[in-house]
Amino acid sequence: MPAPLSPIDKAKYVAARRASEFVESGMKIGLGTGSTAAWLVRCLGERVAGGLRIRAVPTSSRTASLAREVGIEVISLDEAKWLDLTIDGADEVDGNLNLIKGGGGAHLQEKIVATASDRMVVIADAGKQVETLGAFPLPIEVVPFGWQTTQLLVEEALIGLDVLGRTTALRMSGDAPFVTDEGNHILDLQLGRIGNARQLSLVLNQIPGVVENGLFIDICDALVVGHGDGRVLVRDLAEGGVSETRYALEGEDNIFTEIAE
Missing domain, CATH: 3.30.70.260 (ACT domain)
Structure with missing residues (x-):
């Protein structure tokens, strides 16, 4: 039997699950790199199996491989030309939604893809929020x-x-x-x-x-922050304010055991 989700994995999972709800059929989306972004790919894979139609531009070979594995159609940025949405993780995010990214070594492609999108949504656990950037290398x-x-x-x-x-x-x-x-x-x-x-x-x-x-300045449009108790807070610059969603996680198994930091 798979092990139960750890609190940090619960936080990443619910953030990814909430962010996947931004995706609509017919969209061309950018897929980030890293452990939290990998949860997103899995969540989108479940929706694709249920009929969601999307085409995705991955920001790394690792993400591309996972996307294909779960049934997401992968295209290049040159094919896409422009994207409706990019969803990615972050290593740090400050109060102005400026980011440090690149812990996974993919920040060049991540920045290109993010800036070729109408919107960028960042998914993170609460520990990634900081007052001032810089503690993360x-x-x-x-x-x-x-x-x-x-x-x-x-x-x-x-x-x-x-x-x-x-x-x-x-x-x-x-x-x-x-x-x-x-x-x-x-x-x-x-x-x-x-x-x-x-x-x-x-x-x-x-x-x-x-x-x-790896500094992403004035690129992020919305921040989705997951917590280990199933709460998800969304701060959207376009809408203003913060909204909250809560997911019931009782009995959840770690169905994505291969996803690691």
Whole structure:
């Protein structure tokens, strides 16, 4: 028998379930990457089995594989041209719905897809909400050529910016550098606190060798936050205010045991 859902998995599941209700038949949607986004793909797969008709642009090879597995039609962004909606997770989200993303190493494709959408909905558990961004390492995708020089330029640029820490590190996968779907490396910036996220994003993207950073500024339109007791809070900038939904989880089994952080 599958194990019961943990409180954190319950929070991710109900957030994904609520966010899946934003999706309507005929939509072209962007699918994010990460553990919470994987719950969303499973929830949408159940709806597709029940007759929902959608086409999806995944933001990583991992998400594409899972989407196909559950019966979702996968297309490229070039085929889609433009999307009705993108739903994705976040590593941190502040009170202005600015985000840090990229813990899974897919923030380049995630940002491209999100900005090619009419709306972006972010799904998260309550622990991802912060007053100020920066406790989670900020990832930047860099080209492999001269990445150490790029790292030095990044560290030099951080000296003049409003951040608490300035430690940078190449992300590894075992004994080798982590490689993104685009064939690039990732530098993780341990900043502690980001005083001016907009300025930091602009400065980082001007450094030669930096492809994209994990700050998502003025991109998120709605935030769906799940809690372990089944509550889901939705903050929609277009509608204003916060709405609440509660799902009964008694007796729920962990039917998605293969989904992990």
